[in-house]
Amino acid sequence: MYLTKEEKQELFKKHGKSTKDTGSAEGQIALFTQRISHLSGHLKTNRKDYNTERSLVRLVGKRRNLLDYLMKKDILRYRAIVKELGLRK
Secondary structure, three states: OOOOHHHHHHHHHHHOOOOOOOOOHHHHHHHHHHHHHHHHHHHHHOOOOHHHHHHHHHHHHHHHHHHHHHHHHOHHHHHHHHHHHOOOO
């Protein structure tokens, strides 16, 4: 796979509360962002891979839903994760 176990733990440690905190909104958003960037790179070389394109669109939708949830729940955490990950909006 494109992301090893240690890389995932580091990602959750950086954006979540701990390495085992895989359920927090920030951790999930960071993981989705990592996967989105990986799939975007894949699609740049494989333009006709429509299954990957479909899964990329679904991931973007899931990330958007989590960001909307976080914005409604706690605007400060939302602003922090958007700034950390360099997302627009």
